[in-house]
Amino acid sequence: MASQAHENGVVVIGLGRFGGAVAESLVRLGHDVLAIDENAELVQSWSDRLTHVVQADTTNSDTLRRLGVAEFGRAVVGIGTDLEASVLTVLALSELGLPDIWAKALGPKHGRILERTGAHHVVYPEAAMGERVAHLVTGRMIDFIEFDDGFAIAKTRAPREALGRTLAESALRSKYGVTVVGVKRPRTDFTYARPETAIAQGDILIVSGPTRLVEAFAGMT
Secondary structure, three states: OOOOOOOOOEEEEOOOHHHHHHHHHHHHOOOOEEEEEOOHHHHHHHOOOOOEEEEOOOOOHHHHHHOOHHHOOEEEEOOOOOHHHHHHHHHHHHHHOOOEEEEEOOOHHHHHHHHHOOOOEEEOHHHHHHHHHHHHHOOOOOEEEEOOOOEEEEEEEOOHHHEOOEHHHHOHHHHHOOEEEEEEOOOOOOEEOOOOOEEOOOOEEEEEEEHHHHHHHHOOO
């Protein structure tokens, strides 16, 4: 069972670009982080930015147990290019009984293997960022997040047909199948959308709904 001191902490394994960014962000958010990498130079480079950084072979469950990894509630495996080390590390964490294991995958096959060896969550950062950039670079959206079930949230400019009208009058939800969650007007605070909310030139809408409908709606702006 995880100790009270570490049960809300996170072990980050692999301090490349992805793992390093995750570890640094977790520390900034106030979490207890144990960072581990086999590369001595990487460990040294992160030692002044992270409180707990260790050089170790993470493919061995006994090594992880000696480091106290079993006391942590979550682990993130950010190992990238060494697929064998990635899979064996997830397996070792699973053998220790960690309740929440996140792992970076380079592709679908790698992801399926990670799931079968004990990863509870598999992320594809390169693919996710590539899709997000593809949406943003067209200029249709300002920001875009898609979830696994085909649901998306986007930040987009208000369409011309909504300008000067309330959300009730423009009936965007019934016409396009998306929900306007909120409105951000330049130099004013974000406001949650209501039927009587009026849309003006320059307003930014936060919309949600099925991915294909959100994409189509943003394409009108």
